[in-house]
């Protein structure tokens with residue numbers, strides 16, 4: 185028998201999964217409802233993703249080498265002096281990155297279906313087929329033509345509002361809402377953001393996260409995120425970041441407004457039967473930084489690798505236990521990263537006093553190096569014990585000075 189796999193969603197998670205499956209010669213169907221989708225996103229990716237996913241240079245619109253952290257009282261700390269000449273954060277347009285990854289998966293042999301998956305019939309036994317019901321848009325219409333497809337295994341890579349997660353009863357997660365305005369700036373103002381990104385913290389811009397000005401292709405993205413999912417609150421916070429950055433955004437024109445959920449933690453069940461979730465559908469965005477592109481791509485690839493191995497390159501149908509092997513690998517590799525960033529968010533985004541302490545701490549070169557290294561290379565390289573001790577002492581010192589530990 186030949187294994188048939190459906191991958192629903194062709195963001196970084198889905199296309200990376202489909203690429204790995206197709207390379208192994210597995211019959212792969214990659215569903216995407218909108219082939220020109222521009223996912224609302226800051227588009228920042230770590231350096232290691234470029235090599236690991238073999239991304240061509242033209243995917244990167246800007247190379248950010250400087251970050252500015254701005255405290256509630258507007259103290260600015262510049263970060264980036266520890267970077268080597270060839271190190272940077274890549275800024276990309278999601279329609280370009282997603283289009284590239286999707287086309288590569290398709291060229292390698294995945295069958296790309298321009299369709300919206302509406303429902304999944306779950307088989308009643310361990311070997312029956314799953315049936316996907318979808319609207320096929322290949323005629324160019326939004327409504328599409330109703331079709332169905334039988335497969336042995338499904339990867340749900342359909343993002344934060346995942347239909348596949350609902351169909352498999354994966355359970356819910358808490359989520360934050362990220363709101364973002366794309367603003368085209370006059371040339372002199374844009375020059376300031378040439379290779380600079382800004383992060384603002386404070387109750388006025390977000391009670392539990394940060395707000396940002398990120399440089400994009402020919403404009404900036406100005407946004408904020410919060411777990412307090414309430415339209416009025418989000419509007420107030422966006423007004424807060426616009427006010428704080430007003431002198432740098434003067435004369436700018438809004439060209440797009442967008443909002444999207446960001447998962448706060450993994451879903452209760454990420455594998456049920458022969459369905460596995462990856463990327464945002466699974467809930468793999470980190471706390472503190474709100475990063476999800478790299479983790480989406482890595483989880484898609486890791487899940488697909490597990491399928492290739494356990495199916496002996498597509499000659500046997502993997503079981504639920506086989507698929508759970510992907511979860512074990514994932515949690516082993518990244519569980520600690522998620523836990524550390526969760527703790528950091530709880531400590532430092534708690535009040536304006538803790539945020540002041542956080543920004544003060546970011547001025548330290550050892551802290552900058554450790555932070556950048558773990559972001560750019562996604563390896564938790566333990567600093568030498570003396571540096572670690574120094575960082576811990578500085579963290580506590582900063583928090584105490586800001587009276588931030590007071591209940």
Ligand SMILES: Cc1cc2nc3c(=O)[nH]c(=O)nc-3n(C[C@H](O)[C@H](O)[C@H](O)COP(=O)(O)OP(=O)(O)OC[C@H]3O[C@@H](n4cnc5c(N)ncnc54)[C@H](O)[C@@H]3O)c2cc1C
Nearest residue numbers: 193195196197217225226227228301343463464476477480
């Ligand atoms: C405002 C904002 C800013 C962000 N900034 C950053 C950042 O700078 N860096 C970073 O690393 N992360 C950032 N993130 C997080 C990042 O965008 C996500 O973690 C990432 O997109 C997850 O990728 P994915 O492939 O899992 O899902 P998605 O990118 O959401 O892709 C899902 C795909 O599935 C398709 N789809 C959905 N439903 C169906 C269906 N029923 N049938 C067929 N197709 C379907 C969609 O069209 C889409 O193409 C940000 C998020 C937000 C909201």
